[in-house]
Amino acid sequence: MPRLPMLTLLGALVTGCGAAHSHVALEDRALTDAPAPLPALVQAPARPPAEDPGPSPQDSRAFAARYPTPALCEGAARRLQGTSRDEAWLALKVCADSPAFTQLGAVLGSAWAEDLRVRPDAANLIARVVAHRGGSVDGELRLLHARKVPIFSLASAIAQPDTYRGRYVMLRAQVADQRLDGERPTLWLVEQGLQSVGSHREVGMTFRTDTVSETSGDLGGRTVLTGEGRVGGSVVTRERTYQSTTEPTYDNISDETGREALGRLAAADPFLETRRDYVILARFDGLRVTSGMTNDDEDEGPKIPVLTIVGYHLPQALAVY
Structure with missing residues (x-):
């Protein structure tokens, strides 16, 4: 077998090694040079959970x-x-x-x-x-009228019965009596006004000082009746000092306005107690002649307003203004 020249053999080795190295390098580059996914700079907002609609007002x-x-x-x-x-x-x-x-x-x-x-x-x-809110009807009616809510006072209905007939009235009243008028119960209502009465209540510590002083002595002299003599005795003085710290308080007191009305109910209601204040909503039905004595100047007896009660509510003790 003929011997190849040394130069030719070295060239073949160099060529083969270079090709093999080049193939590996390209293959590695293809694997390593693939673009890596970039990290997100801003996280996508998570979708909020659906809001719970909550229970139905039916429950x-x-x-x-x-x-x-x-x-x-x-x-x-x-x-x-x-x-x-x-x-x-x-x-x-x-x-x-x-x-x-x-x-x-x-x-x-x-x-x-x-x-x-x-x-x-x-x-x-x-x-x-x-x-x-406490049942301060007069003040609340002013608020309602500012919003054009058609609820009126008993005083307005009495003053202009034709204008307010069939309209709503609201009043604070006590039930004085309850009777049957035919088949329908009728209440004798006494209107009440609410007013605030101020007073002072003691708070904190109180201080009290009692001082007693006594003075005694004799007095000598001569009188026409008794002649020579001496008079002795003593005088006692008491002084009391009382100090306290108070704060103003206000209580809501209801008092009669002088207006009364007859209230009709669809059926007897045992929860309408006498001598208790109620906020009453009613429809004004007009004025009814009572059986009182007539005066010489008028053909009919005194009149009283007649109401059909729509609802009633116990007022809270504290009023909201």
Whole structure:
């Protein structure tokens, strides 16, 4: 076998090694030079979980428990208007059942204006909230009239019976008597006004100081009747100092206004107790002649307003102004 020249053999080795190295290098580059995914600079916002719609106002207890404060409850009821006005109104009634619900301003707001205009039970809901606020009817009627809510006072109805016949009146009154007029019970109502009476209540520590001083001595002299003599005795002086710290307090006192009315009920109601104040919503039916003695200057006897009672509510002890 002929021997290859040394130069040719070295060239073949160099060529083969270079080709093999080059193949490995390209293969490694193909694996290592692939572009790695870049890390995200801003994380995509996670999709918020679907909001729990909460219990339906049909379940009044669960709905009231979910929104324990009056403001939260009214806000939840207002949000339901977007899906169902009937459900929203039912929710508001559930909120107003709580004695703590005094949000009359929210009820009279623009969100509920349409409901107050068309709902037959809207006036009674307002009367309930007025009772929760303490039953200061005169002051609350001014607020209602500023919002054009057609509920009026007993005094206005008596003064203009033809104008207010068939309209709602609201009054704070006590039941003086309850009798049957035919088949319908009739209440003798005595209207009450609410006023605030101030007083002072002791607070903190009190201080008291008692001082007793005594002076004694003799007095000598001569009188025409007794001649020479001496008179002795003593004088006792007492002084008392009393100091205390007080703060002003105010109590709500109801007093008769002098106006009375006859209230008709659809059926006897044992929960209407005598000598208790109620906030009463009623329809004004006009004036009725009583059986009193007539005067020479008038052809008829005295007249008394007649009301059809729509609803009544016990007022809270504390008034909200």
